[in-house]
Amino acid sequence: MRVLLATAFLTLGLSGCGGSGSEPHVTIENARVTLPAVRGRPGAGYFTAEASALPEAIVAVTAPPPTRIEMHESMAAGSMTSMRPIPSAPFEADRPIAFEPGGKHLMMFDIDPAVKPGDTLPLTFRFAKAPPVTVQAEVLGPGGAHAEH
Numbered sequence: 001m002r003v004l005l006a007t008a009f010l011t012l013g014l015s016g017c018g019g020s021g022s023e024p025h026v027t028i029e030n031a032r033v034t035l036p037a038v039r040g041r042p043g044a045g046y047f048t049a050e051a052s053a054l055p056e057a058i059v060a061v062t063a064p065p066p067t068r069i070e071m072h073e074s075m076a077a078g079s080m081t082s083m084r085p086i087p088s089a090p091f092e093a094d095r096p097i098a099f100e101p102g103g104k105h106l107m108m109f110d111i112d113p114a115v116k117p118g119d120t121l122p123l124t125f126r127f128a129k130a131p132p133v134t135v136q137a138e139v140l141g142p143g144g145a146h147a148e149h
Contacts, residue, residue, distance in 0.1 A: 024053040024130040031135045033108060033121050037142035045069065045106030045123065045137065049089075050096040051130065057090040058097065060126040061106055068109040069123075074102055088128070117141035 031047040049058060061069045071086045089097050089104060099105050115121060120136040127133075140146060 026051045026127055026130045026133055028125055028133055028135045031123055031137035032140055033137045034140045034144055035142055043108040043111050045108050046099050048096050048098050051091040054091055054093060057088040057128045058125055059088045059128055062124045063121055066110040070107045072107050073104050115139055
């Protein structure tokens, strides 16, 4: 019995020292969703992400159905601003990725009409190498307004 217990403790102790600390991972912070001003139009998603190892990229973001999410990037050329979808968002060395107004952002289509400012919405991020990460994004009203109290 002592041999069995010693083996169990040794196995548990070694499992904490192995590869789990060296696996690539991504941290998502300050996730928020801005609801559209006009019902039926897309909302927007913003966040900051940091990867523990490179190369790495965000390849998809999902939310509960029926929400469809696309990654987009806004660009300015002279007095014109345009937006285009991007298939992935690669990380650069020693720099987090910021999805923010006026730059990279999530376009969120068909957000459930029951979702209101003050709620949270689970967003699942998928990566080229790291395991998926799910976070609870704060839901804001149009223009980033917080819920009325």
